Amino acid sequence: MNLFRRAKALLSTDEPSAATITVAQPPTIAQPQAPDAAPRHLLVPAEAAGDAESDALRHRAANALVGKHLKRPEPAAVDPTPPAPAAEPSLESTLTPEPEPEWRPVALAANRGKFFQSPTPVGKGFILEREEAKAVLNDWSIPYSDVVRPYLTSEDLAEDPRQQSGRWIIDFGQRELDEAGRYPRALEIVEQRVKPERDTNADESFRTRWWLFGRPRLPMRAALDPLKRYAVLGSLGRRMIVAWAHPWIVASNSTMIFAGDDDYSMGILLSGAYDTWARAGTLEGDLRNTPTAALATFPWPDPVDARQREAVSTACVTLYRRRSELCREREVGLTRLYSLGWPEANPDLAKLHRRLDEAVADAYGWDPSIAADQARILERLLELNREVAEGRRPYSPFPAAG
Incomplete structure (x- = not known):
């Protein structure tokens, strides 16, 4: 049963608390507030996650619907001698159900080992x-x-x-x-x-x-x-946290690891494309970077030419350096940096995020305008996951070492 059918059932009750239901998603680090229209598909985890995990995360996929408000119609006033009963608006006219997702993302074989x-x-x-x-x-x-x-x-x-x-x-x-x-x-x-x-x-x-x-x-x-370094991803939280770590450092089990040390890969992980994918299958904006929920299913750009790879790498290095400078200058962590008046308080950092997102969009072969449109990002990534999983598209995003 999808979110809207459950909402319809709830709104049919007489409980005052059920009068209004809001499904909303906060803006991501690298993206402005999402557009008013909700994505056509709800992103859900790979079936390989197991029944219990899949069911739980499938409910979290409701967060991919952005800014939808569902209201129960007010009952008509009671009149002991009404000339004619006023027609109540039907639930069907006040609820706009989304179609069932056509495809549930699956883990991609080429992502294993990363x-x-x-x-x-x-x-x-x-x-x-x-x-x-x-x-x-x-x-x-x-x-x-x-x-x-x-x-x-x-x-x-x-x-x-x-x-x-x-x-x-x-x-x-x-x-x-x-x-x-x-x-x-x-x-x-x-x-x-x-x-x-x-x-x-x-x-x-x-x-x-x-x-x-x-x-x-x-x-x-x-x-x-x-490796000379590796990427660590915060596994829970309202913000997408990714940083480099030295191999000597042991990352706790509250984090995820990406086994790569190149700036291009870090750029993809810092991009709005990955943030949107990870957030789409979550509840109330809380990110869960588990392999089945996001990392193993995320379709990386492929193929990518040298120019595209260099553009993402350069944008990533510039963004990462400026982010680090701001944290040190203000003595704040990443959570506060991206919470205090973002993005107005850090216009230069916001500009660097947009530049990275546009470079990543180009690596996918998308128009730059898509970089600021979460709904279109989700649609395209979902279709890309499907094409790769069904063998309709070659997919080898991680070059062999050496």
């Missing part, structure tokens, strides 16, 4: 405050920096002016217990704080390998190993 959920420690005892980590790292007799690393969370991405971590974490990677013993101070902390909790865990592997992260994400580690 996006990952960050590691899950399974045990708060792995995490160290700054001073405790400093004390361990200052023991120069042992290279503790091998296993004591900065720990970057979604909150750090959103609130820290430099998008840097505030805490640290002990991460033994896949070292066996005897190897972990080469870092005695770190292992002692984990044994005292993590092992007691793990000893009662129902998962046997968590109990027997208590010094290791519960979900270390080995494919992710292999993908990041040759």
Whole structure:
């Protein structure tokens, strides 16, 4: 049952609270307020997400309808001797139902191996405050920096002016217990704080390998190993948060990872096109950058020529640099930067976002005007996902390494 049929059922009740229903989506970072007309399709996640997740996210897809107000008609006044009953407006005349989506996006095979959920420690005892980590790292007799690393969370991405971590974490990677013993101070902390909790865990592997992260994400580690940096995406929140991180940094499980270090890819992730796609399947504007909800289904531009790639890269570098400068100058994180009078308070940054969005639109082969039109962006991305999934369009957006 789609949103409008559910709204119709609700509005037919006698509850005063059901008199008006509003479905709205806030503006994105890179886009102005969405146009008045709603998209023809509701973006929903891949079927591969699983029934429970798919059902939940399918309801969140209602957020793709922008600025629609649904009102129950007021009842006619009661007149004991009316000459003729006044005709009430019908629900059909006050509700404009959207058609059912013709296509539900699916995960694209070529996107595999590029996006990952960050590691899950399974045990708060792995995490160290700054001073405790400093004390361990200052023991120069042992290279503790091998296993004591900065720990970057979604909150750090959103609130820290430099998008840097505030805490640290002990991460033994896949070292066996005897190897972990080469870092005695770190292992002692984990044994005292993590092992007691793990000893009662129902998962046997968590109990027997208590010094290791519960979900270390080995494919992710292999993908990041040759890179000079990687992109971290805040997985929840009203703002699209993307930033670079050094491979030494461990991103928390509240984030997602893109295994790429080129400015072109960062430009696509910072664009209004990706933001629109990610936001379209959400509830009340909250972004959920899970592989099935957005990253795995998102159709990247392909093919892209050298000129288009360079244009996106250049726009991205300029935007990212200016964004970082403003955060440092004002000592604010990205959330505040994009909340305080945006975009009027930062016209130069807004202009750089528009330039990036137009470069990305060109990479897709779209007219520049589409860069500011969320409805048309969704329609085209949805059709592109379908063409790729059905084998009607070649799709290899990520060049092989080397």
